[in-house]
Structure formats: structure tokens, C-alpha cells
Amino acid sequence: MSNAIETRDLVYRAGRHFELRDVGLNVREGSIYGFLGPNGSGKTTTIRLLLGMLRPVRGTITVLGRRVPDEVARIMADTGYVPERPHLYPHLSVEAAVRFHAAFFPGFDAAYAGELRRTFALPLEQKVASLSKGEAGKLHMLLVLAQRPRLLVLDEPTDGLDPVVRRDVLSALLDFCSQGTATVFISSHLVHELERICDWVGVLDAGKLVVELPMHSFKNGIKRIRVAHGPSLVGDTPFVVLQREPSGLEQVWVVRGWQPPMVQWFEGVGAEVREVVDLDLEEGFVELLRSSRTPAS
Amino acid sequence: MYRQILHTLWSALRLPVVLLAVLAFAVPLLTVTYGGSLADAPAGRVAEWLFAAQQIGVLIPGLALLVGLLLGIGTWMHDHAGKHVYALSLPVSRERYVLLRFAAGGTLLLVPVAALAAGSLIAVASVSLPSGIHAYPVPLVVRFFFASLLCYAVFFAISISTRRAALAVLGAICGVLFADLLLAAIGVEATVTPTVFMWLTNWPGPLSILIGRWALFDV
Numbered sequence: 001m002s003n004a005i006e007t008r009d010l011v012y013r014a015g016r017h018f019e020l021r022d023v024g025l026n027v028r029e030g031s032i033y034g035f036l037g038p039n040g041s042g043k044t045t046t047i048r049l050l051l052g053m054l055r056p057v058r059g060t061i062t063v064l065g066r067r068v069p070d071e072v073a074r075i076m077a078d079t080g081y082v083p084e085r086p087h088l089y090p091h092l093s094v095e096a097a098v099r100f101h102a103a104f105f106p107g108f109d110a111a112y113a114g115e116l117r118r119t120f121a122l123p124l125e126q127k128v129a130s131l132s133k134g135e136a137g138k139l140h141m142l143l144v145l146a147q148r149p150r151l152l153v154l155d156e157p158t159d160g161l162d163p164v165v166r167r168d169v170l171s172a173l174l175d176f177c178s179q180g181t182a183t184v185f186i187s188s189h190l191v192h193e194l195e196r197i198c199d200w201v202g203v204l205d206a207g208k209l210v211v212e213l214p215m216h217s218f219k220n221g222i223k224r225i226r227v228a229h230g231p232s233l234v235g236d237t238p239f240v241v242l243q244r245e246p247s248g249l250e251q252v253w254v255v256r257g258w259q260p261p262m263v264q265w266f267e268g269v270g271a272e273v274r275e276v277v278d279l280d281l282e283e284g285f286v287e288l289l290r291s292s293r294t295p296a297s
Numbered sequence: 298m299y300r301q302i303l304h305t306l307w308s309a310l311r312l313p314v315v316l317l318a319v320l321a322f323a324v325p326l327l328t329v330t331y332g333g334s335l336a337d338a339p340a341g342r343v344a345e346w347l348f349a350a351q352q353i354g355v356l357i358p359g360l361a362l363l364v365g366l367l368l369g370i371g372t373w374m375h376d377h378a379g380k381h382v383y384a385l386s387l388p389v390s391r392e393r394y395v396l397l398r399f400a401a402g403g404t405l406l407l408v409p410v411a412a413l414a415a416g417s418l419i420a421v422a423s424v425s426l427p428s429g430i431h432a433y434p435v436p437l438v439v440r441f442f443f444a445s446l447l448c449y450a451v452f453f454a455i456s457i458s459t460r461r462a463a464l465a466v467l468g469a470i471c472g473v474l475f476a477d478l479l480l481a482a483i484g485v486e487a488t489v490t491p492t493v494f495m496w497l498t499n500w501p502g503p504l505s506i507l508i509g510r511w512a513l514f515d516v
Contacts, residue, residue, distance in 0.1 A: 053385045077388035087379030091309045103301040104387045
């Protein structure tokens with residue numbers, strides 16, 4: 001399967017304090033890819049690089065089989081982008097904003113836009129400037145979904161929205177995904193939200209891609225293991241050690257890529273596995289970030 | 298696309314554009330406030346009227362400057378506010394988008410131009426001119442159009458430029474002024490600022506269109 005988004009050795013610097021380092025993304029076509037990371041990790045910057053809004057210092061970006069930034073106008077014809085904060089023209093009415101957007105996208109589905117507008121209860125005559133944050137978010141989502149894009153890039157689309165609006169937006173997104181084979185690239189720091197909808201996940205921390213793997217591996221593969229008589233040094237392991245801490249007479253290990261037969265590895269080094277606990281996505285995410293910042297010894 | 302950008306721009310700027318159009322319509326009419334038949338008026342009164350009319354004509358390049366300023370800045374106002382994010386997410390190249398914006402702003406510029414043309418024609422029709430005095434509505438309107446277009450293009454370019462480019466322009470101006478001060482300090486009479494100003498405002502300088510007599514009526 002080919003990639004809808006692919007970056008190689010992507011480097012970008014903004015000032016002296018922020019840098020994206022060698023980011024290599026592989027977003028498969030048709031996937032719903034959750035781009036996770038704490039605030040300030042570089043998610044929005046990465047998205048702006050993907051869409052040709054910023055120029056990288058080094059590296060290559062391919063989106064929908066086309067090179068960025070050379071073919072960005074053609075890429076945008078098949079891409080719907082919802083930015084972190086909606087930037088629609090404030091003096092336009094909802095109706096005029098839809099008309100304006102539709103003029104740029106020949107495949108704009110006006111009937112679907114009307115349907116979404118009714119679902120989202122957006123009044124036609126209301127000015128964009130007077131929409132609430134939730135309504136503006138819904139309007140932007142309406143615009144990009146009605147484009148019928150091949151790729152949806154959503155930058156924290158539900159950040160700051162109340163639970164009802166968040167559910168409306170995510171329902172519309174899932175409904176859209178179920179209708180076709182669009183690829184969705186969705187960034188968020190709300191881990192539990194992505195857990196329900198994504199099939200791939202990439203984690204960015206301090207400008208570095210920490211991990212990129214299928215959601216099921218991420219969810220099922222990260223475990224907290226309580227070990228008795230644990231080794232003082234960790235050699236080659238069949239799993240990735242994210243964290244290892246003493247806890248009384250025992251050790252607590254957080255590992256990625258765990259499979260039940262791997263318990264034999266512990267037996268081989270004279271240790272005894274007392275308990276294996278599944279971490280939920282949020283706990284796994286936190287442990288992953290901790291390990292990327294202070295690697296296990 | 299062009300139509301939608303034009304519509305967006307019109308809905309954002311219609312109030313000031315209409316206000317400028319009213320002013321453009323009113324200025325030529327002000328020049329004929331003495332009105333009526335001047336055909337048999339004594340030479341002194343005609344000269345006085347002509348002088349007053351030409352004084353009022355000075356408002357026209359000022360109006361062109363205002364039209365250019367309003368449209369040049371207003372064309373990018375909302376895109377600037379949104380850091381151009383929405384515009385950059387549209388499937389058009391940056392160059393084409395800039396051209397579309399420029400064309401839409403240029404179209405709105407025709408509103409005050411048309412108002413000036415209407416005001417000029419009414420003004421001309423409302424006076425009977427003495428022999429030797431002529432009305433120049435068409436040259437005045439054409440000149441106003443080009444002067445507004447020039448100002449619009451300058452402010453459009455400033456408005457769209459990056460902060461770095463704006464600083465470079467500002468730096469160049471400060472550099473010229475500094476060179477002037479330096480030359481004055483060492484007692485050299487040749488000064489840069491007046492030379493640059495003369496070069497810009499005297500034909501064929503780019504700003505020469507704004508300078509000189511702006512008269513609807515002249516000999």
C-alpha cells in the first residue's frame with residue numbers, strides 16, 4: 001500500500017529554541033493517522049510543512065504522490081485542512097463562506113454541505129465573526145468534508161470544544177470516513193480521543209518522531225511489568241524497554257512490543273515476572289514521552 | 298474564484314469605498330459652487346473662479362492616495378489577520394492568488410473612478426464656460442484612475458510584503474536620510490533626499506502623476 005504522506009529526514013528550525021529533527025512520517029493511504037504530541041512538540045509546524053506553508057531546512061515531503069512545495073496547489077485541490085484555529089473571513093455569512101470555499105473546489109458537494117449545515121445547526125445568515133468557537137470549528141469541518149478530499153489534515157480539530165460539539169465533529173468525521181477511502185491525518189494532544197478513531201499513531205516530542213506504529217500495537221504492546229530479582233543491567237531484550245524503576249524489592253518495567261512468550265527472557269536472566277499490566281493509550285503515551293526524554297538505563 | 302474574491306472584498310470594504318465614491322462625486326461639483334453662467338461674467342470673476350476650482354482640484358490626488366491606501370491595505374486585511382492560513386489552504390498558487398486579489402481590489406477602485414466621472418460630467422454640464430476656458434473631464438478621470446492605481450499598487454505591495462522586506466524598505470529610507478545628515482555634517486552641499494524626491498516626483502518619475510495641476514477647468 002502506498003503512502004498518502006511521506007517525509008524523509010525532515011528538518012526545520014524556528015528561532016534558536018525550536019527544531020524539528022529528521023522527522024520521517026509514513027501515513028498509509030486510507031488510514032486514520034493520529035499525530036500525538038504534547039503542546040509545543042511541533043505538530044502544527046509539521047502540518048504546515050506538509051502543506052507547503054513553511055519551507056524545510058532539509059528533507060523531502062511527498063503528499064498524495066506529489067512533491068511539496070513544488071506541487072502544493074495541486075495537492076491542496078485534494079486536501080481538506082482544518083487549522084488549529086479557524087481563519088475564515090469574519091465578515092462573511094455562513095452561506096457566503098460556503099460559497100467562497102466552493103468556488104475553489106470543483107468537486108465541492110453542495111448537497112452534502114447543506115446536510116452537514118443542518119446537522120451542525122449552523123444558521124445561514126450568521127456572520128462568521130459572531131459564531132462561537134464550536135460553531136466556527138463545525139463550519140470549517142463542514143467546508144473541508146464537503147470538498148470530498150482524498151486527504152484530510154486536521155490540526156487539533158476538537159481542542160477547546162465542549163463535549164457535545166466534539167462528539168458532533170467526530171461523528172461527522174467518522175461518517176465521512178465510512179463513505180470512502182480518504183486518508184485522515186489528525187493531530188491532537190487528547191490521547192483518549194484518538195484512541196477511538198485512529199488505526200495508526202505517530203508520537204512527536206520536542207521536534208522528534210518518537211514512534212510510529214499501528215494503533216493496536218501501540219495499545220496492546222505497551223505493558224507495565226512487575227519483576228522480582230530483576231537484572232541490574234539490561235542487555236539485548238526482545239522488547240523495547242521504555243522505563244525501569246526499582247519499587248521496593250521489585251522492579252517496575254515499562255516495555256513496548258511485549259508478547260506473552262517473552263516472559264521466558266526474564267526467566268533466562270534469573271528474574272520472575274509477578275504481574276503484567278495493560279496500559280491504556282494515555283498511560284502508554286505518557287510512558288513513551290518519559291522514556292524518550294530519559295532513556296532507560 | 299475572482300467573483301467570489303471580489304464579493305468578499307466588497308462585503309468587507311463597501312462602506313469606505315462608497316464613502317470615497319461620494320467624495321469623488323462631490324469634489325468636481327464643489328468646483329462649480331459658483332455655478333450658473335460664467336459665459337458673460339467679467340474676467341476678474343472668471344479668474345477668481347478658475348483659481349478656486351484649481352484649489353479644490355488639489356483634493357483629487359489626495360483622494361487617489363486615500364483610495365489606493367484603503368484598497369491596498371484592505372485587500373489583505375483579513376488574510377493578514379488569519380496569518381494567510383486559510384488562503385494558503387486553497388488550491389491556487391500563491392502568485393495566482395495574489396493576482397486574483399489585486400484584480401479584485403483594482404475592480405473596486407473603479408467605483409470612486411466612476412463616481413468622479415459622473416461628478417465631473419454633471420459639473421461640466423452645470424456651467425457655461427467663457428471663451429478660452431475649457432473643461433477636461435476625461436483627462437482628469439483617466440489621470441485619477443492611473444494615480445489611484447499607482448497608489449493602490451504601492452500600498453498593495455507594501456501590505457503583502459514580509460516583515461523583512463518592509464524593514465529593508467524602511468532601512469533604505471533611513472539610510473538615505475542618514476546619508477543626507479552625514480553629507481550636511483561634513484559640509485557637502487549635495488543632498489540625497491531632495492534629489493530622490495525630485496527623481497520620484499518629476500516626469501518620468503513614478504510619482505509624477507500625483508504632482509502638478511489637477512484641474513477640471515483650465516485655459
